[in-house]
Structure formats: C-alpha cells, structure tokens
Amino acid sequence: MNIIVCVKQVLDPEIPPAKFKIDPETKQVIAPSGVPPVISVYDERAVEAACRLKDKHKGKITVISIGSEKASDVIKHAISMGADDGFVLNDAAFENLDSFGTAYVLGKAIQKIGGYDLILCGRQAADWGAGQVGSILAEILGIPVVTLACDIEAVDQNVRVKRIVNDGYEVVEAPMPSLVTVSSEIGLPRLPAGMRLMIARKKQIPVWKAQDIGAEASQLDKGNAHTEITSLTVPTRKTECEIVTGDTLSDAAVNLVSKLAKLI
Amino acid sequence: MDNHKGVLVCGEIAEGQLAPITIELLGVGRKLADELGEELSILLMGSKSGGLGQEAIAYGADNVYIAEESILDAYNSDAYTQAAANLCKKIVPSIMLFGHTDIGCDLSPRLNGRLGGGLAMECMELSIDPATKLLVSTRPVFGGNAHATMVSKSARPQMATMRAKTVPPAERNDARQGKVIPVEDKLDASAIKVRVVERIKEEVEGVKLEDAEVVVAGGRGMGTAQNFGMLRELAHVLGGAVGGTRVACDEGWAPATLQIGQSGKVVSPKLYIAVGLSGAMAHIAGCLGSKCIVAINKDKEANIFNVAHFGIVGDWKEVLPAMTAKFKELKAG
Numbered sequence: 001m002n003i004i005v006c007v008k009q010v011l012d013p014e015i016p017p018a019k020f021k022i023d024p025e026t027k028q029v030i031a032p033s034g035v036p037p038v039i040s041v042y043d044e045r046a047v048e049a050a051c052r053l054k055d056k057h058k059g060k061i062t063v064i065s066i067g068s069e070k071a072s073d074v075i076k077h078a079i080s081m082g083a084d085d086g087f088v089l090n091d092a093a094f095e096n097l098d099s100f101g102t103a104y105v106l107g108k109a110i111q112k113i114g115g116y117d118l119i120l121c122g123r124q125a126a127d128w129g130a131g132q133v134g135s136i137l138a139e140i141l142g143i144p145v146v147t148l149a150c151d152i153e154a155v156d157q158n159v160r161v162k163r164i165v166n167d168g169y170e171v172v173e174a175p176m177p178s179l180v181t182v183s184s185e186i187g188l189p190r191l192p193a194g195m196r197l198m199i200a201r202k203k204q205i206p207v208w209k210a211q212d213i214g215a216e217a218s219q220l221d222k223g224n225a226h227t228e229i230t231s232l233t234v235p236t237r238k239t240e241c242e243i244v245t246g247d248t249l250s251d252a253a254v255n256l257v258s259k260l261a262k263l264i
Numbered sequence: 265m266d267n268h269k270g271v272l273v274c275g276e277i278a279e280g281q282l283a284p285i286t287i288e289l290l291g292v293g294r295k296l297a298d299e300l301g302e303e304l305s306i307l308l309m310g311s312k313s314g315g316l317g318q319e320a321i322a323y324g325a326d327n328v329y330i331a332e333e334s335i336l337d338a339y340n341s342d343a344y345t346q347a348a349a350n351l352c353k354k355i356v357p358s359i360m361l362f363g364h365t366d367i368g369c370d371l372s373p374r375l376n377g378r379l380g381g382g383l384a385m386e387c388m389e390l391s392i393d394p395a396t397k398l399l400v401s402t403r404p405v406f407g408g409n410a411h412a413t414m415v416s417k418s419a420r421p422q423m424a425t426m427r428a429k430t431v432p433p434a435e436r437n438d439a440r441q442g443k444v445i446p447v448e449d450k451l452d453a454s455a456i457k458v459r460v461v462e463r464i465k466e467e468v469e470g471v472k473l474e475d476a477e478v479v480v481a482g483g484r485g486m487g488t489a490q491n492f493g494m495l496r497e498l499a500h501v502l503g504g505a506v507g508g509t510r511v512a513c514d515e516g517w518a519p520a521t522l523q524i525g526q527s528g529k530v531v532s533p534k535l536y537i538a539v540g541l542s543g544a545m546a547h548i549a550g551c552l553g554s555k556c557i558v559a560i561n562k563d564k565e566a567n568i569f570n571v572a573h574f575g576i577v578g579d580w581k582e583v584l585p586a587m588t589a590k591f592k593e594l595k596a597g
C-alpha cells in the first residue's frame with residue numbers, strides 16, 4: 001500500500017496564551033524566541049494512521065511538507081515514526097499560500113510522486129486551521145475524500161473509514177485511491193525510538209522548487225488568491241476572577257460552594 | 265461582468281424540522297441579502313424537505329430549492345456535493361452559508377474545491393463591507409488565540425460556515441411570500457463513490473452535555489481514569505454532565521464525544537466547573553458562553569483564571585471531595 005501524508009510545520013500551539021503575540025501590520029504571528037516549531041498535531045496523527053496501515057499491509061509512506069527548509073525537521077519526525085521517504089516543498093512563491101494555493105502545490109507534488117493508494121492529511125492545521133486543504137486537494141486530484149477519520153482500514157480495493165460525527169460515528173467506504181483527513185480521535189502518535197531515530201537523522205530530504213513539480217506561477221500569484229486575510233487581532237477578554245481562599249483547601253472549597261449555591 | 269448574485273443557505277433538517285442552525289443562517293443570510301439588495305435562497309435536500317418550503321419562507325427565504333431524491337435523505341458527501349454544485353451552477357450565488365456542523369464541515373470545503381470559491385470556516389461574525397460589497401468573515405485562528413477577518417476579492421461563491429448559537433434565530437413571519445422551486449435535475453449515481461456503511465449513535469448516560477445546566481470538565485491534571493470518575497460524581501450530585509479537554513479524551517478518560525472546545529462540543533451552561541485543565545484557547549472556545557466559570561488549578565498563572573469568575577488555586581485532590589460533599593449537603597437540605 002502506498003500512502004502519501006501531507007504535514008505542516010507550525011508554531012507550537014501549546015505556548016501559553018500570554019506569550020502569543022501578533023504583528024497586526026503584516027497579519028502574522030511573532031514566534032516567541034526559543035520555542036521550536038512542531039509538526040501540526042493532526043498531521044502527526046495522520047502519520048500515525050499511515051504507520052498503522054503499513055504495520056498491517058506493508059507498503060511505503062511518503063511525507064511531503066510545504067514550508068521553509070527547516071520543514072525537513074517534521075519530515076524527519078515522520079520518518080522516525082515509520083515513514084520511508086519525504087520531500088520539502090520550498091519556494092518563495094509558496095509562502096503564505098491560501099488553502100487553494102496549498103492544495104495546488106501539494107497536488108503537483110503528489111502527481112510527481114505518483115502511484116498512491118491513499119493520501120492522508122490532518123483535519124486542519126494547528127495554526128490557521130482553515131480545515132479545507134484535504135478536501136480541495138481531493139477535488140483537484142479527482143478522487144473521493146472522507147473527512148474526520150478516527151480509524152482507517154484497507155479492505156480489498158477500498159478504504160473503510162470510521163469518522164466522527166456529533167453524536168457518535170459513522171463508517172464510510174470509498175474506493176482507492178482516495179484521500180482521508182484524520183482527527184485526533186485516531187489516538188496518540190507513537191514515540192520515535194531506537195533505530196528509526198538513527199535512520200531519520202541520516203536521511204537526506206530533497207527540496208523541490210516550483211519548477212521541480214511544474215507549479216505554474218499564475219496559480220501561485222497572490223493576486224489570484226481565493227481568500228485574503230484583511231486583519232488579525234488578539235481578542236481581549238477581561239474577567240475578574242475572585243480567588244476563593246480558606247484556612248485549608250477544603251475550607252476554601254466549602255466557601256466556594258456557598259458562593260455558587262444560588263446558581264444551582 | 266460578475267453575474268454572481270444572491271445569498272444561498274445550505275439548509276439542514278433535524279427530526280423533520282428546519283434545524284436550529286438553519287434558522288440562524290436564514291437570519292444572517294436575510295441581513296446580508298438585504299444589505300446587497302439581493303435575494304435569499306435556501307437549498308433543502310432529502311424526501312422530508314418537501315413540506316418545509318413555507319417554513320423556510322416564513323423565516324426569511326425568497327426562494328426555496330427542494331431536492332427530494334431519497335439518496336439525499338441522509339448525508340452522503342458525494343451526493344450532497346453534487347446536488348449543491350448543480351444548484352450553484354444554475355443560480356450562481358454570490359454568497360453561500362453553511363452551519364459549522366457535521367454536514368457543513370464536510371460539504372463546504374469540497375464544494376469550494378469544486379466551484380473554486382473562497383471559504384472561511386467556523387465564523388463568529390459575517391458582514392458586508394459597505395465600500396466593496398464583499399463578504400467579511402471573522403473566524404478564530406491559532407486555536408482561538410487570535411481572530412482573523414477574511415475576504416474573497418474575486419473567487420465566487422464567497423462561502424462561510426457559521427458556528428452554532430453565535431447569532432439569534434431568524435424571526436418567523438407567516439405572512440412572508442416566496443417561491444418553492446423543485447430541483448428537477450437527477451443526480452448522476454455513477455459519481456457517487458463513497459458509501460455510508462453504518463451510523464452509530466453513542467448514547468451517554470444522564471444529561472446530554474450540550475443541554476446540561478452544569479458541566480464539570482477535567483483535563484490532564486486529573487491524572488488517571490479513576491480520578492476522572494470523581495468529576496462524574498460531582499456532576500451527578502449537581503444533575504449535570506461531564507466533559508473533558510482534548511488531552512483527557514486522548515487519554516481515554518472520557519469518550520471523544522465529550523470533548524469540549526474548538527474541535528469538540530460547545531456548551532453554555534449556567535455553571536462550568538473546570539478542574540485540572542489549563543484553559544488553552546482552543547478549549548475555552550467551547551465554554552465561553554457559560555454564565556459562571558469556576559476554575560480549580562494548582563498553577564495560579566494558568567490561563568483558565570483569566571476567564572473564570574471564581575477560582576481556587578490548589579490541588580484538586582484537596583478541593584474536590586470537600587466541594588462534592590458540600591454540594592450534596594446543600595442538595596439534600
């Protein structure tokens with residue numbers, strides 16, 4: 001089974017809100033110093049899903065990422081989990097792409113790689129969280145898409161996907177090749193260990209530019225973007241929190257309950 | 265010349281009625297259409313939609329498109345995308361609105377990919393820029409740490425999914441006039457590749473999380489599944505429901521259907537008791553509508569104290585048993 005996983009390197013979404021700073025002029029986030037970027041959470045789960053399929057059916061996992069040259073770190077992370085190969089898609093023209101631009105570039109790279117049965121993406125990126133790249137990519141490639149997977153099985157020529165819905169889940173089947181977006185409910189990613197870390201460290205990660213994948217300048221032109229960010233703000237929220245105390249913590253608890261009594 | 269005109273709502277039907285989110289969308293859609301001086305239409309799909317035309321008109325629609333094929337009775341990504349794309353090609357809407365629901369989240373990005381529009385998901389606010397007449401969508405980014413506004417300068421339709429309960433429902437007026445238009449084109453069955461094999465409803469015991477007046481939520485700080493059970497006890501005493509952060513659900517202490525936050529459930533109870541959770545923006549997005557938020561956390565710097573009304577700084581192990589006992593006493597007496 002040949003699987004391609006699309007991953008993104010993002011600002012660590014777990015930095016405390018107090019450290020989160022933006023530049024309203026450029027509409028960009030200012031990364032706090034000393035906090036290394038990470039693989040986007042849902043993308044990491046997509047790699048995990050791919051590894052589970054490979055454990056069962058054998059095959060090959062190829063990981064691609066649009067980003068800076070440092071994006072080789074997230075490819076290496078995926079390789080240390082069990083992926084086989086990876087490419088970084090880096091070009092000045094790939095910076096700040098909207099969802100269509102992103103899907104277009106990924107589509108071009110995927111067509112170059114070719115021979116896939118399954119494409120996996122995270123349900124949304126942990127930074128801008130647009131939540132649509134996977135679906136647009138599937139439309140570009142003309143293959144079926146199933147979103148929000150919490151379990152993926154390959155059954156003959158089909159993928160059988162358990163996907164989360166509001167009050168439970170549904171099981172959906174689609175013929176391969178197809179694209180599946182992965183949600184966190186698929187479960188925790190494996191920890192890279194031993195040999196795999198070594199393999200990843202040594203692996204050369206080729207960088208592909210626009211011309212390597214045949215991406216056309218007109219498609220990447222910001223003037224043709226489908227969406228544009230017009231402002232970025234940090235919401236201000238001021239709640240006066242009354243810290244309830246007492247001689248002991250259980251006294252504090254009793255005092256707190258008296259304050260809440262009228263609410264219940 | 266841009267021939268895209270009007271606002272189209274993608275309707276949803278729940279238990280044979282227009283879903284609450286759809287009535288909210290008709291409200292916003294009406295406002296946007298009026299500001300543009302254009303019409304508001306709605307697409308209703310499935311064999312139950314026939315009877316709902318007048319209802320949708322009463323809530324503000326000028327045109328109701330009814331696609332009654334039985335294959336549209338339950339959501340199928342391929343069938344819905346095709347039906348919606350067919351209608352869009354026919355009526356070329358300028359704006360298309362969806363609920364940020366199971367259906368909206370799956371359908372809108374695909375339809376966007378097919379039509380080449382511009383989509384903003386999970387919007388909290390939609391308006392028309394008076395100068396450019398473009399749809400301006402406001403949505404959370406970076407897990408809710410920031411808000412972005414977005415426009416689509418030339419891509420059409422301009423699409424948005426809207427969070428539930430961010431706008432009031434449309435007002436009903438049975439005197440309103442409008443047209444009910446059956447969709448004649450049949451779907452191409454050969455293009456329906458995805459098949460829904462089964463749907464499983466996960467029953468939760470007790471009060472439904474979204475309806476509960478009291479929610480007790482726990483996070484990583486609970487440490488074990490057994491400890492998490494103590495939250496259930498408190499919820500039980502208060503006649504409320506239990507929920508968890510993503511970490512708590514990842515750990516399996518609570519089922520995935522009880523995750524609260526941006527990528528989980530949105531709750532707005534009278535009382536929200538947050539125990540051993542840090543208050544990440546992506547979590548808080550799911551509980552900000554609560555009347556009163558109470559935080560129990562041993563770290564006084566935790567972000568949850570920035571949104572809580574009452575808090576105790578300390579180990580929940582020393583706080584929770586006393587709280588539960590005291591509430592029990594109050595309830596009994």
Ligand SMILES: Cc1cc2nc3c(=O)[nH]c(=O)nc-3n(C[C@H](O)[C@H](O)[C@H](O)COP(=O)(O)OP(=O)(O)OC[C@H]3O[C@@H](n4cnc5c(N)ncnc54)[C@H](O)[C@@H]3O)c2cc1C
Pocket residue numbers: 013014041124125126127129407482483484485486508509510511512523524525526527528529539540541542543544545546547550560561562563566578579580581
């Ligand atoms: C795109 C995106 C979507 C997301 N969606 C969601 C979502 O829908 N819901 C969600 O919850 N998260 C979501 N997250 C994840 C979110 O960013 C946080 O990672 C998560 O909410 C943190 O969970 P937590 O508070 O349980 O854990 P932590 O942040 O680790 O907090 C644990 C807290 O427990 C406290 N604690 C520990 N021990 C004790 C003790 N004995 N007594 C008292 N306090 C104690 C600690 O002081 C700490 O503050 C999302 C993230 C992204 C990027």
